[in-house]
Amino acid sequence: MNRRNGRAALTTDTAMRWASGWFQSRNRTIYTLLIIGALLYPSLMDIVTGGEGNHWIGTAAFAGVFVLLAIGLNTVVGFAGLLDLGYAAFFAIGAYTYGMFASGQLLASPLHHEFHIPFWVMLLVGVFVAACFGIILGAPTLRLRGDYLAIVTLGFGEIVPRLVQYLGAGSPIGNWTGGVNGIAAIDPPKLPIILTGPWFGLGTPFGVVKNFDFFNPLAYPLDFYWLMAILIVVCIVLATNLQNSRIGRAWMAVREDEVAAAASGVNTVAIKLTAFAIGASFAGFAGAFYGAQLSLVSSDNFEFIVSVTILIMVVLGGMGNIPGVIVGALLIYTTQYVVLTNLPDWTTSLATAVGLTGLNQAHGDWVGLHDEVQRLNYLIFGVILVAVMVLRPQGLFPSRVREQELEKGTEEQAVFDLRAEET
Amino acid sequence: MFLAAIFLILAVVLTPKAATNFPFFLQIVIYGIADGAIFALIALGYTMVYGIIELINFAHGDIFTLGAFMSMPLISAFGLSEGQSSGVVVWLLLLVITVIVMVINGGVNVLIERVAYRPLRHAPRLAPLITAVGVSFILEGIMYVWRGASNVHYPDLLPDTRIPLIGSASLGVKDIIVIVTAIVLVVLLTIFIGGTRLGKAMRATAQDREAAQLMGIDINRTISATFFIGAVLAGAGGVIFGLYFNSVRFDLGFEAGLFAFTAAVFGGIGNLQGAALGGLFIGLVQAFATANFLPGGAAVSDIWVFMILIIVLVFRPTGLLGMQVPEK
Numbered sequence: 001m002n003r004r005n006g007r008a009a010l011t012t013d014t015a016m017r018w019a020s021g022w023f024q025s026r027n028r029t030i031y032t033l034l035i036i037g038a039l040l041y042p043s044l045m046d047i048v049t050g051g052e053g054n055h056w057i058g059t060a061a062f063a064g065v066f067v068l069l070a071i072g073l074n075t076v077v078g079f080a081g082l083l084d085l086g087y088a089a090f091f092a093i094g095a096y097t098y099g100m101f102a103s104g105q106l107l108a109s110p111l112h113h114e115f116h117i118p119f120w121v122m123l124l125v126g127v128f129v130a131a132c133f134g135i136i137l138g139a140p141t142l143r144l145r146g147d148y149l150a151i152v153t154l155g156f157g158e159i160v161p162r163l164v165q166y167l168g169a170g171s172p173i174g175n176w177t178g179g180v181n182g183i184a185a186i187d188p189p190k191l192p193i194i195l196t197g198p199w200f201g202l203g204t205p206f207g208v209v210k211n212f213d214f215f216n217p218l219a220y221p222l223d224f225y226w227l228m229a230i231l232i233v234v235c236i237v238l239a240t241n242l243q244n245s246r247i248g249r250a251w252m253a254v255r256e257d258e259v260a261a262a263a264s265g266v267n268t269v270a271i272k273l274t275a276f277a278i279g280a281s282f283a284g285f286a287g288a289f290y291g292a293q294l295s296l297v298s299s300d301n302f303e304f305i306v307s308v309t310i311l312i313m314v315v316l317g318g319m320g321n322i323p324g325v326i327v328g329a330l331l332i333y334t335t336q337y338v339v340l341t342n343l344p345d346w347t348t349s350l351a352t353a354v355g356l357t358g359l360n361q362a363h364g365d366w367v368g369l370h371d372e373v374q375r376l377n378y379l380i381f382g383v384i385l386v387a388v389m390v391l392r393p394q395g396l397f398p399s400r401v402r403e404q405e406l407e408k409g410t411e412e413q414a415v416f417d418l419r420a421e422e423t
Numbered sequence: 424m425f426l427a428a429i430f431l432i433l434a435v436v437l438t439p440k441a442a443t444n445f446p447f448f449l450q451i452v453i454y455g456i457a458d459g460a461i462f463a464l465i466a467l468g469y470t471m472v473y474g475i476i477e478l479i480n481f482a483h484g485d486i487f488t489l490g491a492f493m494s495m496p497l498i499s500a501f502g503l504s505e506g507q508s509s510g511v512v513v514w515l516l517l518l519v520i521t522v523i524v525m526v527i528n529g530g531v532n533v534l535i536e537r538v539a540y541r542p543l544r545h546a547p548r549l550a551p552l553i554t555a556v557g558v559s560f561i562l563e564g565i566m567y568v569w570r571g572a573s574n575v576h577y578p579d580l581l582p583d584t585r586i587p588l589i590g591s592a593s594l595g596v597k598d599i600i601v602i603v604t605a606i607v608l609v610v611l612l613t614i615f616i617g618g619t620r621l622g623k624a625m626r627a628t629a630q631d632r633e634a635a636q637l638m639g640i641d642i643n644r645t646i647s648a649t650f651f652i653g654a655v656l657a658g659a660g661g662v663i664f665g666l667y668f669n670s671v672r673f674d675l676g677f678e679a680g681l682f683a684f685t686a687a688v689f690g691g692i693g694n695l696q697g698a699a700l701g702g703l704f705i706g707l708v709q710a711f712a713t714a715n716f717l718p719g720g721a722a723v724s725d726i727w728v729f730m731i732l733i734i735v736l737v738f739r740p741t742g743l744l745g746m747q748v749p750e751k
Contacts, residue, residue, distance in 0.1 A: 147692075148740050151685075151688050159729045159730065304681070319547065375568045376564065377564070379567075383561060384557075385554065386557035394547065
């Protein structure tokens, strides 16, 4: 009211009203909390661990890779409704593209020359290469009905890690990927050339600027953390704009009813291919970053289980809703790679703290608390998945449209409600 | 036409190998068929479940492993151990054990369907897929806690007798048992689906669930029965896998399930004979690749399987025997 009358005075009352309006949208609340969390996280971790927060900041940057992947897969699965079970393959393609052209690897290949192309260029090349593979795979298969795409992508996801494993030392066409060992010692990102010109590095000719080791992943995880944060923001903006664009509306039309969409003039094959290629390019982007941060790529990091994990993040977070899948990605990453990985150590120290050290030793069938808890990892994760999905089948933060569909149901579902009969 | 092309290419690649050392080739074919028979038993469960509720049941491979794991304590409980003379009693006991495992396995799968899939029948299609992955983790977790992460030795109870064929090739009693068991079960299943009331109900439900319900078919009971039968076959597959390879591991079903699912799709998902045929085909392709008959050798055997899968789906999306079904 105040604003309409031209009185822009920011009283407590208007601020409150504005704030309540802002937080009425759940997505805005999530974004606000995520931004505040991301800004505070590094300092908080340093305080909690007493200045030793680097490990946790690095972990968060890795979690960021999965956030990127979840945003990308959401474009394919959430927006366009295409089930992709081999998403890790595109992730691998991005990571290996960067790894091969930013390390000494290709010296061993028939090219006999090593490449060190800058990270920033390779980030875009990774995107391009992954998108190309997406188009090559998608073009023949997207004409098929929905589920066959899932199976073709599943096959592709199985082929890629095995192929990179095979194309190592001793393969008939030479050592391109380092085989089972993967590619190590990949270049970290460097500052762009305008900053690191001939005046860079004291002691060298023309050097007037001090040489500092920016973007060394081990010494400066914080650099990666902020780089990751910036990339995620860029991707969120991109994905949100795509969702609200003409293409985004076409994706949703295809998802809801392909025949109706085609009848309304949507070129369904082209629009599905766009979704598939854009999804793949997000994975390529994330892959290049991942290779740079880890400084190592190995086929083990791109197995089927990774594809499934990303799919879980998307479905559990709430398909089609970008803040939802981000939260899903962070939660699943934390559960799987932080809580479940560290649980054995935590329980061991807890047992020591409360004086039950006897539990930590192995005797008889008991293999020690550490190993016993480790054995439970699979079970715990499975129970969490089933419980969350049964309790909230629409995901934690679904998009509004989907939520309403589920709550009210379509007419058809109301007539044949099997659950109603069961009770 | 397309099938002819595939078989022609395979024939061109394989004929010189067969000509140079035919007994070896024959031996590889026998191994491939035995492997394929086990894949076929798992694939049948995938194809039935997919046919009726359009769910890729990722937990099915672990149901197969569970069959193998559950039979081990039963074998010791029945007093069977390695090195015994294999008389009629041993055969009968093994049969009894297999039947018990099949029934328990079926019960477990019905329970899983009840807890993890039925509440989600009206949920978005991906929700049951995720619970299937969750159930797969749970089953693997249970077997991990039970027997640990390493390979577990499975008692070697079947005789190692081999019947000599041409040259160095021979047909083991184990091979015969695996193949015969698979054939018997597939034939029984075909008769069951084609001839009984419940089988008819399953076919009707797979075609159109709502229409079937209007005709008075109890949908929930039919779906439970489908899960039961799928797990029964997988359980039998697990026991004969154990008896054949004598080594099992908690995450065995993950890869086996992936291949079996590929087999189901390959044969035309929803089609029983197709799944059996697909299993055989995949077993053979793997055996050929492992024996260096296909370019690249053993290291790329899985790549061949998935490559052929993609090619089949692109050129003949309904699989080898699948019929054109309108999208629901």
